[in-house]
Amino acid sequence: MDDSRLPWKSEGGYGGWGGHMYHGTDAGTEHTPVVFVHGNQRDACDWEGHAEFFLKRSYRGDALWAITFDDGSPSHPSMADQLDDFVGHVREVTGRERVAVVAHSLGVTGTRYWLYEHDRYDWVEAFVGLAGANHGTVLSSWAADAGLTRGTYRMSPFLRADYVDDADHPLSRLNEDETPGEIDYYTVRGTEDPLFWRCADSPALEGAEENVVLPVDHDGVRADRRSKELVFEWLSGHHPYDLRYHVGLLD
Template identity: 30%
Template sequence: MTATVAAAGALLAVQASGPAQASNGSLFVSGSNPILFVHGYNGDGSNWNTMADRFRADGWPTSHLRQWTYDSRQSNTVTAQQLAAEVDRLLTATGAAKVDIVSHSMGGLSSRYYLKNLEGTAKVDAWVSLGGPNHGTDSANSCFDTSCAEMRIGSSFLTGLNSGDETPGSTRYATWWSPCDTVINPDSSVSLSGAVNSRTTCLSHTALLTDTTVYAQTRDMINR
């Protein structure tokens, strides 16, 4: 979810040493992957403008930054199938072997479903969740789209998604959560077993998208 009432997504945080810097000053190197950004409930690809601009400033070519937009009212299972096709398009366009996924709020759920149930771990090197409702949020009780019902605590969708291994495959997982995020309740919803789970400073749900520290930590986590 983005700036709206009723959604959730995944958070981020990992303390990592900075990536190797290319000779031209760019942090984008031969091993860097293209990035697919997945927004949350009632959002769109423009939610990522600030973060994508920062990646560009750090050397990522525009061709490697996909700010994807989808219908956030539909089931996350449908979105996951569309996401699978989007990943394949990005791999074909860039010639890369794998992508990195950076998600916000509810975007973490469809991308996790893709990883777990649609063989996405073979194509995703790193997955990031910024303020994701990975175990549900009570803010989803006030909206009624199919995707909202899936975000509710104890939903059958989340029960299935969280059964067994929460972070399957060789994909590297990281979440960031904020103690001041009033959209994801409880705060503990974001963290996943097997992921690097980090707490941010006092940030709002949407500020996770634009905070400079969260950006730098996300960049360094995926770029290694």
């Protein structure tokens, strides 16, 4: 894993980017640091557009971080361990006790699993889940029943839609309280997302500040401009265009 874009060494445990040197800004941050978490078969590059969006709207580089997991289809326990180390370093480098986390797809349940297993609720100020299978998927149930539990399908047993039939299932434990801790939770899901066929409401979390639906597909929930604007507004407390003329933006 390439840790050359991080101001610490992961010893091959994970990759990613972040910090003022990487982004070419002044050091320090007036904003809560944001940690971006990618989904299945993706990497930190998914979030370059978000970083650019935030940088144009008064954020500094020390507030923007993204992890690349050591496996394209990481298990939830491995995501939890890598996130714990990554976020711990972000807190140390920035001197901030709490971060905001923005996660997409598999990264959503991976982040929730990390919070639960490592009891890191006091490390997180806000959590934004984009197209996460918080209540499983029908397709994951089928894949698990068919014995597809390796590689791209490694997460299928974890993301079974029928997890409610097993009180000891990890999703059952996570969903005993869907929004625990002193954290502001938000979710976005898409009306055209095939992952949530016959389970369209799976990404929503009971008790969230907002559960928003956009007319986009699975990747659109992350990449669509409307989603970026929502994420910025939730995390900064400003609509992106509140700062438009202040920073000289024309787009």
